[in-house]
Amino acid sequence: MTLEQCTAQYLNQAREGDAQAREQLLIQAKPFIQSACVKVCGRSLEWGRDDELSIGLMAFNEAIDRFEDERKIPFLGFARLVIKSRLSDFFRREARHRHQPLEYQVADYGPVQMDTAQAWEKYLLEAEARERQEEVIEFQKELSLYGISVSELVEASPKHRDSRENLLAVAKQVAEQPALMDHLLRTRRLPVKELTFSSGLHRKTIENGRRYIIAMALLLHQRERFIYLYSYLKLTGWSEGEEGSGCA
Amino acid sequence: MLKGILVQTKGPTGVVMTPDGRFVRVLLTRNHRTLGQEVTGTELKFSSFLQGVAVAAVLILVCILGLWTKMMPATAAAYVALDINPSLELAVDNDGKVMEARGLDEEGEELLKKVTPEKLEVYQAVELLVAGAARYHYLNDTNNVVLATVTPARENAKVVDEEKLEAAVNHTVAALATPVKVVTERATVQEHKQASKKGVSVGRYLIHQGSAKQGNQISIDEVKKKGLGQLEKEKGIEIQHLLPHPKLKVKEVLKNRVEAGGDKENPRTPGKPVQILPKERDPGTGQSSGQSKHMPSGLIIKEQIQQRPQNNPPQNRGVPEQNKPDDREDKEDEEEKEEDKNEQRRDDRRQNPLGQPEHAKQIKDSILDKVQEKLKNNKDNKGGHGSDPAGGHSPGKPGNGPKEKED
Numbered sequence: 185m186t187l188e189q190c191t192a193q194y195l196n197q198a199r200e201g202d203a204q205a206r207e208q209l210l211i212q213a214k215p216f217i218q219s220a221c222v223k224v225c226g227r228s229l230e231w232g233r234d235d236e237l238s239i240g241l242m243a244f245n246e247a248i249d250r251f252e253d254e255r256k257i258p259f260l261g262f263a264r265l266v267i268k269s270r271l272s273d274f275f276r277r278e279a280r281h282r283h284q285p286l287e288y289q290v291a292d293y294g295p296v297q298m299d300t301a302q303a304w305e306k307y308l309l310e311a312e313a314r315e316r317q318e319e320v321i322e323f324q325k326e327l328s329l330y331g332i333s334v335s336e337l338v339e340a341s342p343k344h345r346d347s348r349e350n351l352l353a354v355a356k357q358v359a360e361q362p363a364l365m366d367h368l369l370r371t372r373r374l375p376v377k378e379l380t381f382s383s384g385l386h387r388k389t390i391e392n393g394r395r396y397i398i399a400m401a402l403l404l405h406q407r408e409r410f411i412y413l414y415s416y417l418k419l420t421g422w423s424e425g426e427e428g429s430g431c432a
Numbered sequence: 433m434l435k436g437i438l439v440q441t442k443g444p445t446g447v448v449m450t451p452d453g454r455f456v457r458v459l460l461t462r463n464h465r466t467l468g469q470e471v472t473g474t475e476l477k478f479s480s481f482l483q484g485v486a487v488a489a490v491l492i493l494v495c496i497l498g499l500w501t502k503m504m505p506a507t508a509a510a511y512v513a514l515d516i517n518p519s520l521e522l523a524v525d526n527d528g529k530v531m532e533a534r535g536l537d538e539e540g541e542e543l544l545k546k547v548t549p550e551k552l553e554v555y556q557a558v559e560l561l562v563a564g565a566a567r568y569h570y571l572n573d574t575n576n577v578v579l580a581t582v583t584p585a586r587e588n589a590k591v592v593d594e595e596k597l598e599a600a601v602n603h604t605v606a607a608l609a610t611p612v613k614v615v616t617e618r619a620t621v622q623e624h625k626q627a628s629k630k631g632v633s634v635g636r637y638l639i640h641q642g643s644a645k646q647g648n649q650i651s652i653d654e655v656k657k658k659g660l661g662q663l664e665k666e667k668g669i670e671i672q673h674l675l676p677h678p679k680l681k682v683k684e685v686l687k688n689r690v691e692a693g694g695d696k697e698n699p700r701t702p703g704k705p706v707q708i709l710p711k712e713r714d715p716g717t718g719q720s721s722g723q724s725k726h727m728p729s730g731l732i733i734k735e736q737i738q739q740r741p742q743n744n745p746p747q748n749r750g751v752p753e754q755n756k757p758d759d760r761e762d763k764e765d766e767e768e769k770e771e772d773k774n775e776q777r778r779d780d781r782r783q784n785p786l787g788q789p790e791h792a793k794q795i796k797d798s799i800l801d802k803v804q805e806k807l808k809n810n811k812d813n814k815g816g817h818g819s820d821p822a823g824g825h826s827p828g829k830p831g832n833g834p835k836e837k838e839d
Contacts, residue, residue, distance in 0.1 A: 256470070313469065315468070316437075316466070317466060317467045317468045318468075319468055320437070320438070320439055320440075320467040320468040323439070324439070324440070334439050334440040334447045334455070335440075335447070335457075337439075337455045338447055338455045338456065338457050340455075341453070341454050341456075342454075345452070348452070348453060352453055396455075399455075400453060412437065412468060413437060413449060416436075416437050416449065416451055417449075417453055
């Protein structure tokens with residue numbers, strides 16, 4: 185079960201006071217929290233040894249309460265923002281953490297008073313915008329590793345809904361099957377032969393949509409890295425439809 | 433408008449990723465330029481309306497082109513200008529049908545009011561018109577020349593066959609009481625254009641040009657107003673000499689058909705350019721005979737020389753000719769007598785030289801003499817060509833066959 189599916193299933197229950205649901209959610213979110221914390225701290229962290237992870241977990245818990253749908257921020261993105269914010273606070277308190285990334289020192293200069301709604305709001309907006317921007321740039325960089333530019337992606341993305349859904353299904357297949365994804369990450373090429381076999385699409389179709397499939401597969405596979413992009417995609421029916429069943 | 437996460441910006445445009453997983457290049461609104469934000473923009477492609485317009489435009493174009501190609505050859509397959517005195521012009525479509533007939537002068541228009549050649553096959557139409565002209569007395573003793581000029585709209589287009597056209601005219605003319613000279617000519621599109629610029633038929637235009645070339649000035653007004661027969665008589669010309677195209681055969685058929693008994697000529701087969709009929713009744717043309725004597729006689733001699741060694745069996749000539757006169761055989765009975773006399777005379781002349789090519793020169797001389805003599809005799813010689821004994825046979829009366837065989 186992916187974290188997104190869990191979130192979709194348990195988030196509202198947890199917010200309504202279901203302790204068990206919240207517990208489930210926190211357990212499921214542990215790897216996500218860890219990765220978020222690692223990213224902020226810039227070193228490897230271990231459960232039970234590093235305080236940062238505890239702070240991250242607490243921040244995630246806080247995020248569950250503070251999350252508002254209307255913000256149009258995906259929950260995980262929001263949670264990550266809260267985690268980062270809390271960690272920044274923590275670092276400031278613990279002057280020994282001087283190795284933390286510079287941007288958080290500067291950005292969070294001055295006391296961030298979580299209690300003042302205005303300040304929190306401001307922080308949230310700025311941080312979110314920054315994160316989104318970073319994410320997109322990161323996505324671009326990731327694509328460039330595969331020799332794909334955004335312009336190429338525009339040309340490669342199918343205009344017709346049917347053909348697009350076909351390619352998205354292939355991308356999903358790649359993202360969900362470790363063997364295929366491993367092949368893609370390792371060789372930076374699409375395992376076309378296997379895909380023609382499993383998808384039933386023509387080799388030409390897959391080769392023509394190669395760039396699009398790679399981009400989408402990366403996006404779907406590294407969903408915790410590209411939270412905003414992924415969550416934006418998630419709005420479409422095809423991924424939502426499977427969430428419920430996947431979670432059950 | 434399209435909503436999506438901005439993935440890339442470049443000037444006023446950017447690339448967004450839409451919720452349904454499309455990457456689209458959009459024209460951005462001014463305010464939202466931050467990457468990763470959800471932005472709205474207009475998709476950079478032809479709108480469906482524009483696409484529709486484009487498709488419609490293409491369709492219309494195709495339609496127009498289709499119609500164009502359908503119309504164009506139809507209007508312009510060929511033109512047949514008919515000059516009797518009424519001048520008129522028939523536009524012929526690809527199938528050889530008359531699509532439009534217009535009078536080039538008042539008389540032509542009048543004639544067209546009385547006769548409608550539209551939708552007929554061009555040959556039938558010409559027959560009808562000539563018959564009509566005769567019936568309404570456009571074609572009479574003074575006006576006894578029919579000039580049919582074919583202008584194919586495209587080079588080498590064989591929509592209207594001159595031979596057949598001539599045959600058609602002759603066919604009609606043969607039934608008339610008056611002798612009529614029939615000339616067919618071929619004109620080019622340029623000539624046709626220039627002629628219509630000047631407001632005359634192509635045939636008349638060619639005559640005008642030809643006359644200018646030969647120093648025999650006929651003004652365009654005269655060409656326009658006067659009937660061809662009238663012109664010939666007044667100017668002392670033979671229109672076929674004025675017609676310019678040397679590569680084109682100018683054929684003339686003279687029909688001599690007098691109630692009192694005359695010689696009758698049928699449409700000729702190609703390659704026999706000249707015929708002369710011993711008897712002509714039109715005194716007006718008499719003037720021309722002197723002038724026209726020289727050229728045609730030369731022609732005849734050539735023909736004679738060619739024919740002599742070949743030793744043409746008379747049947748050859750007889751065969752094609754026998755078909756045509758069928759319908760008027762009844763009328764021809766009288767004529768045959770007259771004809772037979774003529775034949776006999778010629779046959780006599782020919783008997784010796786036949787099969788003896790070494791005598792060709794003598795024969796030539798004797799023929800020339802006789803032709804010239806004949807020309808003198810026939811003051812009213814209209815065709816202006818020397819009498820051609822061989823040609824004289826050609827009417828191919830059924831009665832002639834056996835006679836010639838004896839040669």
